[in-house]
Amino acid sequence: MRSRALLPVAALCLFASSAFALSDKPYITQADIDISSLLPSPPTETSPAGQLDLQIVKDLQKNMTPERAKAIRGDLPQDVYNIAGPVLGPNFTKEKFPLTGEFIAKVTKDAGFGVGPVKQKYMKARPFKYSTEVATAFDDIAKATGGATYPSGHSTTSFEVALILGTMPTPTASTGSPAARPIRRTPRAAISRRRSQCPR
Numbered sequence: 001m002r003s004r005a006l007l008p009v010a011a012l013c014l015f016a017s018s019a020f021a022l023s024d025k026p027y028i029t030q031a032d033i034d035i036s037s038l039l040p041s042p043p044t045e046t047s048p049a050g051q052l053d054l055q056i057v058k059d060l061q062k063n064m065t066p067e068r069a070k071a072i073r074g075d076l077p078q079d080v081y082n083i084a085g086p087v088l089g090p091n092f093t094k095e096k097f098p099l100t101g102e103f104i105a106k107v108t109k110d111a112g113f114g115v116g117p118v119k120q121k122y123m124k125a126r127p128f129k130y131s132t133e134v135a136t137a138f139d140d141i142a143k144a145t146g147g148a149t150y151p152s153g154h155s156t157t158s159f160e161v162a163l164i165l166g167t168m169p170t171p172t173a174s175t176g177s178p179a180a181r182p183i184r185r186t187p188r189a190a191i192s193r194r195r196s197q198c199p200r
Contacts, residue, residue, distance in 0.1 A: 022103060026110040035114030042124045042150040045131075057127045057134055072141060078157045080104040084165055104164065108157050115153050124150035 043049035074082070080101050085092050094101050126149045127134040 022099075022106055027107055028110050030113045033114075036118050036121065039118060039151060042122055045125075054127055054131055054134070061134060075154070076141065078108070078154060080161050080165075083158050083161045088165075104161055107164065108160055111156075111160065115151055115156050118151055119148035119153075122150055123148050 043053065045051075045054070079094075081092060081094055
C-alpha cells in the first residue's frame with residue numbers, strides 16, 4: 001500500500017540530515033484513492049444531527065474560558081511541530097528536525113485533494129455563518145477558519161501526522177539506527193486526542 005511506502009521516507013526525515021532531498025513527485029494522488037467516495041455527506045442544519053452539532057457548539061461557547069480560548073488559538077497552525085510537539089517533547093523542533101516538517105508539509109499538500117474539493121462539493125457552513133445563536137467571539141479565529149467546514153482540514157492534517165509518526169521506526173539505544181517497531185511514545189490516539197477540539 002502507498003502508506004507503507006511512505007514509512008522509509010518518514011524514518012529518514014526524522015533521523016537523517018537536512019542534506020536528504022524529498023521527491024518532487026507526489027507521494028499520493030487522486031488516482032490512488034477516491035477520498036470523497038469514503039466520506040458520508042454532512043448533516044443539514046435542520047436535521048437532528050445538525051441540531052445536535054449546533055447545540056454542542058453553543059454549549060462549548062457558553063462554557064468558554066480564557067485558557068480554552070488560548071488553547072484554540074494555539075491549535076490554529078497546522079505544522080507538525082505544533083501538532084506533535086506536546087506529545088514528542090520540547091526537543092522536537094524545526095531547528096532540530098527541519099526535514100520532518102518539510103516531509104509532512106509535502107504529504108499534506110499532496111493529499112489536499114481529499115479536503116479542498118470535498119469542501120467545495122458540500123459547502124458546509126460553519127455554525128456562526130448560519131446561526132445567530134452562535135457569536136463570532138474570536139474574530140481572528142473566525143477569519144482563519146472562515147471557509148467551508150467539512151471535511152475538517154485540521155482534523156485531516158492531525159490524523160496524517162499521527163498516522164505517519166505513529167508508525168515510524170524508532171532508534172535503538174545501542175546503535176541509534178531505526179528499529180522495526182513503532183514510536184511508542186507518540187501514540188496516534190494521543191496526537192488525535194489533543195487536536196479533537198481544534199477549530200474546524
